[in-house]
Amino acid sequence: MMKNPIGVKAFGTHLRILREGQNLSQQELADLADLAKITVQRIENAKFRVTIDVLISLSKALNIPLSKLVEFSLPKEKSK
Numbered sequence: 001m002m003k004n005p006i007g008v009k010a011f012g013t014h015l016r017i018l019r020e021g022q023n024l025s026q027q028e029l030a031d032l033a034d035l036a037k038i039t040v041q042r043i044e045n046a047k048f049r050v051t052i053d054v055l056i057s058l059s060k061a062l063n064i065p066l067s068k069l070v071e072f073s074l075p076k077e078k079s080k
Contacts, residue, residue: 005046006074006075007074008046008048008049009046010072010073010074010075011043011046011050011070011072012043012044012045012046013044013072014069014072015040015043015044015058015069016044018062018064018069019040019044019062022062024062026040026041026044027040029058029061029062032060032061032062033054033057033058033060033061034057034061035054035057035058039054055069055070
């Protein structure tokens, strides 16, 4: 079980926005980051918790600082 599913989902959405902003397909990003396409798909669909080495590969592939890659907002939790 994931400890922070909201954060994992928010990161996946953020990655998709960054990727699409550079007009890259999931396959193109995967190739640039030396990852499998399924890994990119799973990250974007919140099915994969990212490790630091994957974060570094993605930041290099997108040619952005690691800090920008991990700079995203978490949605506010709904009140019960």
